[in-house]
Amino acid sequence: MAVQGQLRRLREQLGLSLRELSQRTGIDASALSRYERGHKTPRADTLATIAAALGVEVELRPARSANARFVDALSQLQADAVAADPTLLDRxxxxxxxxxxTSASAEQWRRVLDxxxxxxxxxxxxxxxxxAALKSDSPLAFVVQVSAQRRRELAEAARAS
Incomplete structure (x- = not known):
C-alpha cells in the first residue's frame, strides 16, 4: 500500500488528529496532511519519525518494475480463478x-500443480x-483467459503505480 494510505489509516486507527500527530512528531500538521494525501513524499528519516510516533516500523524495499507489477496482477487473476475452480489445475x-x-520451470510447475x-x-x-520467473512461466496463463482489454488495463495500472 502507498505510504499516504498507510499513514492516514494508522493515524485514524489510533484516534489521532493531524494536530496530535504533529505534536508527537514535531512535524508541521500541514506537511503531515500533504504526506497523507500523496501531494508530497516524506524523506526516509521523516517517515521513520512518523512511524515511531504511530508505533510501527518502516520497511524499505526496492521498487518493483512495471513489468513485475503486471505479472503480479495477471498472477492474481490466475490465483483467483484457481480458488474458484480447482479443476483448472488439470487443464x-x-x-x-x-x-x-524442456525447461526447469515446467518441472517446477508440475511439482507445484501436484x-x-x-x-x-x-x-x-x-x-x-x-x-518471479516461475510466475512468468505459469501454465495457467494458457488456461485462464484474460481479454486484451483487461490486459491493457492491468498494464496501465502497473505503469501508473
Missing part, C-alpha cells in the same frame, strides 16, 4: 504434457523475487 497439467525436460490448489495460489500470490 494446466495437460498444457505441461509433452514439455518434459501439491494442489493452495500451493499454486501461494506461488501465484508470492511477492518474492525468487518466484
Amino acid at each position: 494446466a497439467r495437460e498444457h505441461l504434457t509433452g514439455l518434459e525436460g 501439491a494442489g490448489p493452495s500451493a499454486v495460489i501461494a506461488v501465484l500470490t508470492s511477492t518474492s523475487p525468487d518466484v
